[in-house]
């Protein structure tokens with residue numbers, strides 16, 4: 001088995017994967033992903049309207065030991081069954097990453113088993129494999145990765161070879177959702193609240209500008225934030241009116257969805273990938289899922305989007321990426337097949353966190 005750990009932001013997430021079964025060709029999800037847990041810290045950070053890094057790190061530290069015990073119970077395994085650990089190395093909040101990495105390293109060192117330190121965004125891409133059955137990504141593929149910290153269009157050229165075609169100049173789209181929601185007086189976390197509010201809104205009541213509309217290498221969302229702020233100030237007390245708020249939420253969501261969709265479609269026409277992937281926390285957004293599904297369908301390529309629980313941060317995606325790495329690495333695969341290979345076990349112990357880690361620098 002493999003223990004997967006994700007603590008890069010405000011979710012303490014763990015999963016246990018049956019590596020041996022996967023290497024033997026098992027692809028039923030429940031047979032490979034044996035147990036999974038995500039402990040959200042939303043309630044802890046709510047009073048501050050955002051994630052407080054020090055509190056998040058402390059919470060991970062308190063959470064991990066009891067969560068691991070519960071996870072092993074659910075997976076009906078013991079620490080002795082774990083033959084390797086995979087953990088998020090970055091990007092993310094440094095204190096949070098360090099808690100996960102230290103935990104993973106200690107566990108691996110104590111048991112003399114391999115330790116894999118992985119890229120959070122690369123793992124978000126592999127969440128798209130976590131269907132039932134588990135299905136390998138096609139290459140080349142185009143991915144729109146949208147979360148609280150990232151907005152990137154990524155071309156997956158081949159296994160672990162990425163080209164970033166576009167990224168945000170300012171706010172990530174998840175962050176823009178959250179900030180706009182705060183301006184509308186919606187509760188934290190704002191993205192899902194704004195999306196829910198938009199469902200009741202009428203189209204066309206407000207209009208917000210699309211940033212960097214001509215530049216195919218950049219997204220920009222900070223202009224929308226300013227425009228929303230102006231509109232809210234203009235409306236004064238009327239922003240408390242549910243109808244007005246719904247209409248405004250609808251316009252904000254439409255602006256974000258059409259910006260993302262337009263650039264994705266342009267990249268698709270230029271690079272002609274074999275499939276379109278949508279992933280990251282904002283991939284949970286219903287309007288965005290529908291829009292990209294339409295684009296993929298118009299271009300007659302498969303659309304791959306994880307189920308919602310694997311869009312936001314989770315450890316399933318970390319384990320899924322680890323499975324693909326193990327599968328391609330003779331020493332690691334041999335280790336899970338019972339062939340001892342001491343040299344590959346100890347080499348990762350000097351690895352530290354990488355809070356800023358562009359995906360282009362994956363192999364540096």
Ligand code: KG4
Pocket residue numbers: 009146147148149150173174175177178189190191192195280281282283284285286311312313
């Ligand atoms: O991937 P994620 O869980 O964490 C990061 O790595 O950032 O993404 C969290 C982001 C937050 O900004 C949250 O507001 C946004 O995803 N989000 C949504 C929805 N669900 C989560 N945004 C819009 N609509 C949603 N339904």
Ligand code: ZN
Pocket residue numbers: 120124147280281312313
């Ligand atoms: Zn994430």
